[in-house]
Amino acid sequence: MARKPLIAGNWKMNLNHLEAIALVQKIAFSLPAKYFGQVDVTVIPPFTDLRSVQTLVEGDKLLLTYGAQDVSPHDSGAYTGEVSGSMLAKLGCTFVVVGHSERRTLHSETDETVLAKTKAALKNGLTPIVCIGEGLGIREAGEHVAYNIAQLRGSLAGLSADDISNIVVAYEPVWAIGTGKVASAADAQEVCKAVREELARLASPEIAATVRVLYGGSVNAKNVGEIVGQGDVDGALVGGASLKADEFATLSAIAAGGPLP
Ligand SMILES: O=C[C@H](O)COP(=O)(O)O
Numbered sequence: 001m002a003r004k005p006l007i008a009g010n011w012k013m014n015l016n017h018l019e020a021i022a023l024v025q026k027i028a029f030s031l032p033a034k035y036f037g038q039v040d041v042t043v044i045p046p047f048t049d050l051r052s053v054q055t056l057v058e059g060d061k062l063l064l065t066y067g068a069q070d071v072s073p074h075d076s077g078a079y080t081g082e083v084s085g086s087m088l089a090k091l092g093c094t095f096v097v098v099g100h101s102e103r104r105t106l107h108s109e110t111d112e113t114v115l116a117k118t119k120a121a122l123k124n125g126l127t128p129i130v131c132i133g134e135g136l137g138i139r140e141a142g143e144h145v146a147y148n149i150a151q152l153r154g155s156l157a158g159l160s161a162d163d164i165s166n167i168v169v170a171y172e173p174v175w176a177i178g179t180g181k182v183a184s185a186a187d188a189q190e191v192c193k194a195v196r197e198e199l200a201r202l203a204s205p206e207i208a209a210t211v212r213v214l215y216g217g218s219v220n221a222k223n224v225g226e227i228v229g230q231g232d233v234d235g236a237l238v239g240g241a242s243l244k245a246d247e248f249a250t251l252s253a254i255a256a257g258g259p260l261p
Contacts, residue, residue: 007039007041007042007235008042008129008214008235010238010239011023011044012046012069021049021052023245028056030250032253039235039252041064042094044068051091054092066093067097070117071120071128073116084124085120097131098118098129101131115159118159122163129169133171133174134147135175148195152199156202161204164207165207168213171215177239183215185230188233192233196232213234214234215227215237216239221251228254236251
């Protein structure tokens with residue numbers, strides 16, 4: 001079954017308020033509306049820019065969506081510094097990234113934490129983009145498929161088939177993030193295919209056929225075509241290239257099946 005590609009631009013901790021506004025406007029004007037039926041494009045700014053992005057996108061015909069980079073596993077209360085799923089939903093977010101390798105590594109997030117955040121997202125009607133990915137040592141030892149599947153199982157443990165039908169998975173090999181070292185299209189396909197097979201076991205083959213599995217790690221306008229051309233890769237989680245409006249619009253257009261006019 002055909003899955004509409006998803007291009008998600010994770011801005012990480014970059015840009016100030018005015019730069020964020022300028023970037024969204026430029027992306028919206030650079031990407032012709034004819035592609036919006038063929039690709040979902042979402043921007044994932046820092047929390048502090050969400051309200052501005054909402055104002056720009058809401059009620060317009062731009063058809064961009066937006067999301068957040070993290071969510072608290074808790075509903076409310078004494079959790080200084082955290083932002084809840086209901087707060088993000090009220091801001092009109094569609095997606096939320098959970099388990100990004102930078103959170104797993106720099107903030108010691110475990111699969112259990114990622115699972116709790118995934119549940120918080122789902123409970124509030126947000127689509128979690130659940131990230132998994134191996135480090136270089138695991139890749140070199142040839143253990144990457146088993147490692148990613150174990151991380152996936154831990155991050156989705158106990159979710160219902162219905163819950164699984166409402167997630168996106170992003171495979172991001174840690175060694176390819178922000179390094180310019182992109183995995184080969186075959187590498188991306190190998191893990192994304194294994195992810196889909198595991199989703200079929202966890203939910204059902206029918207549901208697995210509908211879940212979008214993204215690749216992330218040094219994706220740009222030059223390599224996105226080959227990567228999303230793989231049978232089990234349904235789009236990309238883009239970091240650095242999502243901060244350049246022209247490049248992000250171009251790679252979104254390529255994922256939709258055509259170049260910018
Ligand atoms: O969330 C995005 C990924 O970490 C990829 O980042 P990158 O495209 O800068 O390598």
